[in-house]
Amino acid sequence: xxxxxVAKRLLIAIPSLLIASLIVxxxxxxxxxxxxxxxxxxxxxxxxxxxxxxxLGLDRPLYVQYVEWAGRALRGDLGESLWTRRPVLDxxxxxxxxxxxxxxxxxAFALLIAIPVGVISAARQDSLADFVAxxxxxxxxxxxxxxxxxxxxxLPAIWWGWRxxxxxxxxxxxxxxxxRQIVLPAAVLGIAASAALMRLTRGxxxxxxxxxxxxxxxxxxxAERGIVLKHGLRNAIIPVxxxxxxxxxQIIGGTVVIETVxxxxxxxxxxxxxxxxxxxxxxxxxxLLVVSTVVLINLAxxxxxxxxxxxxxx
Amino acid sequence: MDIRRRELLALSGMALASATLAPSTTWGQTPxxxxxxxxxxxxxxxxxxxxxxxxxxHIALSFTHSRLLRHRAGPGVxxxxxxxxxxxxxxxxxxxxxxxxxxxxxxxxxxxxPPVNGRxxxxxxxxxxxxxxxxxxxxxxxYMLRSLDKVEAPDRYTVKFTLKExxxxxxDMLSNPHAVAIVAREVLDKFxxxxxxxxxxxTGPWMLETYRPNVGLTFVRNPNYFVxxxxxxxxxxxxxxxxxxxxxxxxxxxxxxxxxxxPATINRTDxxxxxxxxxxxxxxxxxxxxxxxxxxxxxxxxxxxxFSDIRVRYAMSLAIDRQAIxxxxxxxxxxxxxxxxxxxxxxxxxxDKLGEGAKYYAHDPAEAxxxxxxxxxxxxxxxxxxxxTYGSTVLVDSMxxxxxxxxxxxxxAKIDQKEYGAYIATxxxxxxxxxxxxxxxxxxxxxxxxxxxxxPGELKNQSHINDPVVADMLVRQRRTADLAKRxxxxxxxxxxxxxxxxxxxxxxGVYIAVWEGAxxxxxxxxxxxxxxxxxxxxxxx
Numbered sequence: 001x002x003x004x005x006v007a008k009r010l011l012i013a014i015p016s017l018l019i020a021s022l023i024v025x026x027x028x029x030x031x032x033x034x035x036x037x038x039x040x041x042x043x044x045x046x047x048x049x050x051x052x053x054x055x056l057g058l059d060r061p062l063y064v065q066y067v068e069w070a071g072r073a074l075r076g077d078l079g080e081s082l083w084t085r086r087p088v089l090d091x092x093x094x095x096x097x098x099x100x101x102x103x104x105x106x107x108a109f110a111l112l113i114a115i116p117v118g119v120i121s122a123a124r125q126d127s128l129a130d131f132v133a134x135x136x137x138x139x140x141x142x143x144x145x146x147x148x149x150x151x152x153x154x155l156p157a158i159w160w161g162w163r164x165x166x167x168x169x170x171x172x173x174x175x176x177x178x179x180r181q182i183v184l185p186a187a188v189l190g191i192a193a194s195a196a197l198m199r200l201t202r203g204x205x206x207x208x209x210x211x212x213x214x215x216x217x218x219x220x221x222x223a224e225r226g227i228v229l230k231h232g233l234r235n236a237i238i239p240v241x242x243x244x245x246x247x248x249x250q251i252i253g254g255t256v257v258i259e260t261v262x263x264x265x266x267x268x269x270x271x272x273x274x275x276x277x278x279x280x281x282x283x284x285x286x287x288l289l290v291v292s293t294v295v296l297i298n299l300a301x302x303x304x305x306x307x308x309x310x311x312x313x314x
Numbered sequence: 315m316d317i318r319r320r321e322l323l324a325l326s327g328m329a330l331a332s333a334t335l336a337p338s339t340t341w342g343q344t345p346x347x348x349x350x351x352x353x354x355x356x357x358x359x360x361x362x363x364x365x366x367x368x369x370x371x372h373i374a375l376s377f378t379h380s381r382l383l384r385h386r387a388g389p390g391v392x393x394x395x396x397x398x399x400x401x402x403x404x405x406x407x408x409x410x411x412x413x414x415x416x417x418x419x420x421x422x423x424x425x426x427x428p429p430v431n432g433r434x435x436x437x438x439x440x441x442x443x444x445x446x447x448x449x450x451x452x453x454x455x456x457y458m459l460r461s462l463d464k465v466e467a468p469d470r471y472t473v474k475f476t477l478k479e480x481x482x483x484x485x486d487m488l489s490n491p492h493a494v495a496i497v498a499r500e501v502l503d504k505f506x507x508x509x510x511x512x513x514x515x516x517t518g519p520w521m522l523e524t525y526r527p528n529v530g531l532t533f534v535r536n537p538n539y540f541v542x543x544x545x546x547x548x549x550x551x552x553x554x555x556x557x558x559x560x561x562x563x564x565x566x567x568x569x570x571x572x573x574x575x576x577p578a579t580i581n582r583t584d585x586x587x588x589x590x591x592x593x594x595x596x597x598x599x600x601x602x603x604x605x606x607x608x609x610x611x612x613x614x615x616x617x618x619x620x621f622s623d624i625r626v627r628y629a630m631s632l633a634i635d636r637q638a639i640x641x642x643x644x645x646x647x648x649x650x651x652x653x654x655x656x657x658x659x660x661x662x663x664x665x666d667k668l669g670e671g672a673k674y675y676a677h678d679p680a681e682a683x684x685x686x687x688x689x690x691x692x693x694x695x696x697x698x699x700x701x702x703t704y705g706s707t708v709l710v711d712s713m714x715x716x717x718x719x720x721x722x723x724x725x726x727a728k729i730d731q732k733e734y735g736a737y738i739a740t741x742x743x744x745x746x747x748x749x750x751x752x753x754x755x756x757x758x759x760x761x762x763x764x765x766x767x768x769x770p771g772e773l774k775n776q777s778h779i780n781d782p783v784v785a786d787m788l789v790r791q792r793r794t795a796d797l798a799k800r801x802x803x804x805x806x807x808x809x810x811x812x813x814x815x816x817x818x819x820x821x822x823g824v825y826i827a828v829w830e831g832a833x834x835x836x837x838x839x840x841x842x843x844x845x846x847x848x849x850x851x852x853x854x855x
Contacts, residue, residue: 162567168526263556
């Protein structure tokens, strides 16, 4: 049944991706400014605007450009960057590991903080620990990531002359150093997600802990640990997983700012530069990849429900 | 405020260069070989010097490439002056007004990298580079050698340039880091252009070892550099750092040896905030202040009403409170600019020698209103002001002050904000209907500021000026080889222009050049030539 459900969802994803690709293709062209004029101003690739426009294929009607681009994208060819003149796919492949590591670590941080704190907060409702956790969650939700990142970078330098961010180290040169340099950015990125997840974990767990079967479990004399984690958390976790599905795209979106602030040469920073340069193929390629990832994540989240709750059948 | 105070301000801006901490003195010290210098850089769009005007590329190539001539560097050179010395050329002569003959150093070798593999540099390489510079499509800097008729190699070590007409700035153009980097033909044959990092093969003091996109560049000492014993520094590590907080933290923690902003400076707004901390954390830091050559101005359609009326132009200049701009935008430290920015200290006429036109640089809104009324605009007039932000809050702030000042005398300038590329393609080249506000490139010699902006028909003649008096003087200065006489003509031009007010010049900020005390024999200056300024520097740590 699950296979059938997944297949059905994949079919539904096709029109979603088509619409998304249309938006992804059109939106960059609505940004004020013209890639050709920018190139001529900064780079002086060619004296003749029309010639350059023709060379880049930007002189044809928009729908022709779209059909050509979509056709090539289906064949795995996302075109060539207007700026670096290299295949977009190669550029993304070079930078994607950094963004994936950052997003994965951020997610791990979010979960490692949110679930235990949410559980403790619910199990000790209205205690000092609960109060502190809730206040921290509000703070985590309110503080913008870029501001927190700035403080974390500047304050240690002012106080101790220590800079928490060093020069970027590639995985191939030093695997441990590679991961180590991403820990702090990932923590900053994970904080907002962890706050939302923690609040939901606490709320859902409190609701479940008031259910009759939990009272029965208490009456049977089961240990608190078993009641909270086995009977409570497992039943409270499904909305949290749903929220996780919506937090993941936010985490990926947040990598744009975090990569820029921490100087990580990932895909999101590349996207940021591409937007500044009106590098349409790169903007389209990266966004298409992100949209496809979000569609797949949502599908994975739906499939996970059945694993977490045996009562759910597709 | 009267003009005398303005003059003092202008002079004080200049004097700052010599009044602040003295550059690290090197007398009596023996240079040390070795060490790594670390600095912040920018990610080059590519490495082809003939396909971009971007400072990001030209700064990177200043470490790896030579020119025929270069600007002398070091603590003995006063910022804002650019004495010329030989780079690949060991001697040169000028047999007549339009001929220059250069004798190349012998035994100069290309970096020992494929496809050139350290072969000797010859006159043919120079001829090839100059011809390629002049003819390759899309070289926005080709105008610098527009006066060139032909370049030849009479023998293996001699290069002869023949000009179409006398052009006394020719040597300055050849030594400018924007201009002709000497490149090898084999590299073009192999790669098709010079854009790839593998194509960075020059004859400069350092060689590009690694380029990591969006991360940084590493340069290593060229062991075969043609000046024996140089460079002293073994490695130059540059970091692409696009976040200001990260840059501040990096500098505070001692990562960077030079100020992180161009040209190895620290923005005054940041400096004010961190200078006390820096005194504790990095007590050996050296600083030197000098006016920036980047000057904004208001350009206008002087070929059309109302700007064709000189009284309107006077009114516009008198409307501007330049001191307020210095106070608000430059943290109270700035330099007043006549038509040639104060930064070019040898060529900018001091305000006390600007003559009658100096009075139009004062702030006098009442007189401005009177002049507008006399010109037939008692209630002022509407205008549209073309503008782009360049991503600079400083520029936006100054534009708003200019708009406010103009409004105060009745000139209601509505902002026509354009995206950068569109601005450069239109307003920067004079394609606008009313007025434009924006910065001008920080050139290193006065001819670009004057000829480009005031000679009829020039691309950068934004104010559409067609004044035979100034045109004649502009041509004359280009034909006057005698420096003192040329300077007097350039001063005379500025006096004349001050009385015409074809552009309304704004003040410039004052750079704060900052460098690590362990860096010896280093002297900051303007321009992209980071490599040239570090070539004879050494690290004492």
